Amino acid sequence: xxxxxxxxxxxxxxxxxxxxxxxxxxxxxxxxxxxxxxxxxxxxxxxxxxxxxxxxxxxxxxxxxxxxxxxxxxxxxxxxxxxxxxxxxxxxxxxxxxxxxxxxxxxxxxxxxxxxxxxxxxxxxxxxxxxxxxxxxxxxxxxxxxxxxxxxxxxxxxxxxxxxxxxxxxxxxxxxxxxxxxxxxxx
Numbered sequence: 362x363x364x365x366x367x368x369x370x371x372x373x374x375x376x377x378x379x380x381x382x383x384x385x386x387x388x389x390x391x392x393x394x395x396x397x398x399x400x401x402x403x404x405x406x407x408x409x410x411x412x413x414x415x416x417x418x419x420x421x422x423x424x425x426x427x428x429x430x431x432x433x434x435x436x437x438x439x440x441x442x443x444x445x446x447x448x449x450x451x452x453x454x455x456x457x458x459x460x461x462x463x464x465x466x467x468x469x470x471x472x473x474x475x476x477x478x479x480x481x482x483x484x485x486x487x488x489x490x491x492x493x494x495x496x497x498x499x500x501x502x503x504x505x506x507x508x509x510x511x512x513x514x515x516x517x518x519x520x521x522x523x524x525x526x527x528x529x530x531x532x533x534x535x536x537x538x539x540x541x542x543x544x545x546x547x548x
Contacts, residue, residue: 367439368425374443375418381450382410387457402460409534410453413473414446416541417480423545427495428487435486442479448472456530463526470518470529477511506544510536 387403389396452472455465484503488496517532525531 364425364428364431367431367436368422368428371421371425371439371443372418375414375421375446378446378449379411379414382407382414382453385450385454385457403457406453406456406460406530409530409537410449412542413533413537414449416537416545417446417476419545420541421480421483423499424484424487427493427499428491430490432486432490435483435490438479438483438486442476442483445472445475445479449476460530461526463521466521466526466529467518470514470521470533473529473533474511474514474518477514481507502544502547506540510540513540 386407387400389400449472452465452469455462456469459465484500488500513532513536514529517528517530517535520528520532
């Protein structure tokens with residue numbers, strides 16, 4: 362399989378997942394501002410998940426642009442990453458149904474961490490067969506902030522498990538706005 366075909370497949374699956382996110386949004390009980398306001402947690406969960414997936418896609422796109430070779434390991438790493446990503450609309454819908462529920466927040470956080478881990482494995486498999494200076498520099502830049510990203514997500518997960526139910530969503534929001542997106546603009 363060529364790199365272009367895998368990139369196209371990843372793009373298509375992520376686009377479908379992002380589309381499913383919006384289809385899962387609840388309709389307001391009343392068609393007025395009050396009805397929309399009552400769905401604020403739904404809209405927040407949707408926006409958070411949409412932009413998180415969007416940031417993931419931007420990072421993957423940066424890698425695919427520079428990738429010359431892929432292996433079966435890369436293809437399967439992509440499949441695992443997309444499998445976990447495909448659970449995102451379901452987890453987002455659970456959050457939207459009961460935003461302050463610690464159990465669904467933890468489930469959402471586990472999905473986020475599994476996608477993050479699978480994405481890192483994907484990057485590693487790509488870097489193994491494309492040992493260029495450019496990939497090494499990209500890995501170094503990412504390693505400067507990814508540890509903080511994962512640490513914040515784990516802290517959010519622990520907070521959701523113990524004392525602060527929305528800790529997971531808050532941690533994902535903080536890492537997205539404070540680490541992931543700003544670092545994408547620097548690259």
